[in-house]
Amino acid sequence: MKDFTRSQLALRNGAEREEIWIAYQGVIYDVTNSRLWKDGKHYEHWAGQDLTEELADAPHDTKVFEKLHVIGRLIV
Template sequence: MTREELARNDGREGRKAFVAVNGTIYDFTGSKLWQDGAHEALHQAGRDLTEELKSAPHVRAVVERFPVVGKLEEPQ
């Protein structure tokens, strides 16, 4: 999935809420913690959150609970 495709899945206005972490794209749609594509007013879906989540606690264990929907394509 390209970064443009990821950005279209921002969780707003009924769209899916996809988040990329370490090159993997997860579907956070339906999570009560990601209402309208935002998590605690800190993080927005439709983006690569790898850097933002490096300092967050228990990221890997939490993120890996969500379905994988693809891989993030790197710009060429």
């Protein structure tokens, strides 16, 4: 699995580049083709960042990540 920095993840926010990525628990997921992440936004969440701490406020659990394509690993 390829490693990416927070800076590299931040560029995949739907505005800087076409790719739209999010991270959760150290894993980076591609949400580019998700209708729920149009333009890098999903309700009050923004792409290009680690959403681990924000999941507690979400109406869904971690199973949502099972449907997403894994891009790599977020390194700190």
